[in-house]
Amino acid sequence: MDWKSIPQEYLVTNVKLCLGGKLSAKTGYLHVKDGKVKAIGDGELSVENVPTFDGNGAVLSPGFIDVHVHFREPGREEKESIHTGSRAAAAGGFTSVVTMPNTLPPVDSAPMITYQFDRARESGLCRVFPTGAISKNQDGESLTEFGDMVAAGAVGFTDDGTPVMNGSLMKYALQYSKMLGIPVTCHAEDTSLAGSGVMHAGSWSAKLGLPGIPRVAEDSMIYRDCELARATGGHLHVAHISTKGAVDTVRRAKADGINVTAEATPHHFTLNHSHCQTFSPMFKMNPPLREEPDVEAVIAGLCDGTIDCIATDHAPHTVMEKELMFDQAPFGIIGLETALAVGITSLVKAGKLDLGKLVYLMTEAAAKIYNLPGGKLEEGTDADFVLFDPEQQWTVLVDEVQSRSRNSPWLGEKLTGRVKATFMGGRNTWLDKDFS
Ligand SMILES: [Zn+2]
Structure with missing residues (x-):
């Protein structure tokens, strides 16, 4: 399944949910429809005729x-x-x-x-x-x-x-x-x-x-x-x-x-x-x-x-x-x-x-x-979420910086924890180069 051509309704499976300050020990799912959360929880959910994306075991949290x-x-x-x-x-x-x-x-x-x-x-x-x-x-x-x-x-x-x-x-x-x-x-x-x-x-x-x-x-x-x-x-x-x-x-x-x-x-x-x-x-x-x-x-x-x-x-x-x-x-x-x-x-x-x-x-x-919307994923909230791998080590490379500026003290440093994909209102806004 291609994360870039994401449909109006889809299911993300094989993820560990991190909600309300707690990381779940179990595998869970997120069901998105029309930019909103339709369902979210641990375990499995099968919905007929809805495309499914494999989260590859990543952590899924609110954006x-x-x-x-x-x-x-x-x-x-x-x-x-x-x-x-x-x-x-x-x-x-x-x-x-x-x-x-x-x-x-x-x-x-x-x-x-x-x-x-x-x-x-x-x-x-x-x-x-x-x-x-x-x-x-x-x-x-x-x-x-x-x-x-x-x-x-x-x-x-x-x-x-x-x-x-x-x-x-x-x-x-x-x-x-x-x-x-x-x-x-x-x-x-x-x-x-x-x-x-x-x-x-x-x-x-x-x-x-x-x-x-x-x-x-x-x-x-x-x-x-x-x-x-x-x-x-x-x-x-x-x-x-x-x-x-x-x-x-x-x-x-x-x-x-x-x-x-x-x-x-x-x-x-x-x-x-x-x-x-x-x-x-x-x-x-x-x-x-x-x-x-x-x-x-x-x-x-x-x-x-x-x-x-x-x-x-x-x-x-x-x-x-x-x-x-x-x-x-x-x-x-x-x-x-x-x-x-x-x-x-x-x-x-x-x-x-x-x-x-x-x-x-x-x-x-x-x-x-600032009394902002977001920060939570529940039925009916905007589907603003992120998938990340908390164990992946990576080096901060200047050529990969997306900001127009480069002024980071971590350039060249090895860090742990990598963002794999970001979604705003259910739409993909960022995809890591090796994530599919
Ligand atoms: Zn200041």
């Missing part, structure tokens, strides 16, 4: 959801367009993404939200949910029209890429978002403390002679924003949490009943500041790679529910930009195509998290942050 990506359209399509970003998402097993608004110009009005939806629909490879900027032109001065943007489909508000230094503006943003029932996402970085830092401020920045970004630049802003969420009752979502102090603050805030959620990136639960000794800009990101106790705190936060979900902060930059000297190169790395494998390699294989929980953090838990 992954990434709540933090930078698709650079409009304005910076040489790094990534909505189409190439969607292609990278599909290759990574993602069926939904939440885009950050720091494009050129920033997404700070309803027509800009509509424009991004239109471009995503034309591409048709991934569901794209835009966020709107908190401040006009992301300059931190005055609030955007939240109501208009929500009416156009914005799922949240953030000035990500830059912090909201003005506490009063952040307070108003949380107040409005409470009325509208959507989150405000903080990129927590006190710029007066971060200064001109290019990596984590610690023993390695001292050795390498590079200016550092101290933990307190992040910790103090997350503390402020948690207190603003307490004062307003708004939903604060903490992007790319990276320090032990920040994880502790979020844990305490949750215990206090503050409406706060948080995400962590694969690079922050895997790599630390010592990687910067290579002077490779592939290890330059914001927030920066921290120290081992921070990495351990992020993993502990993922395990105990302090950190709600995994998000990649997929941040494409051109080869030319990332070939600059460490201190000159832009912050950020791509992450959509390696997220599952990095999670399996560094968390599941290392015995820190089981596969069911990892998948949960990349699906159902992620959907909850």
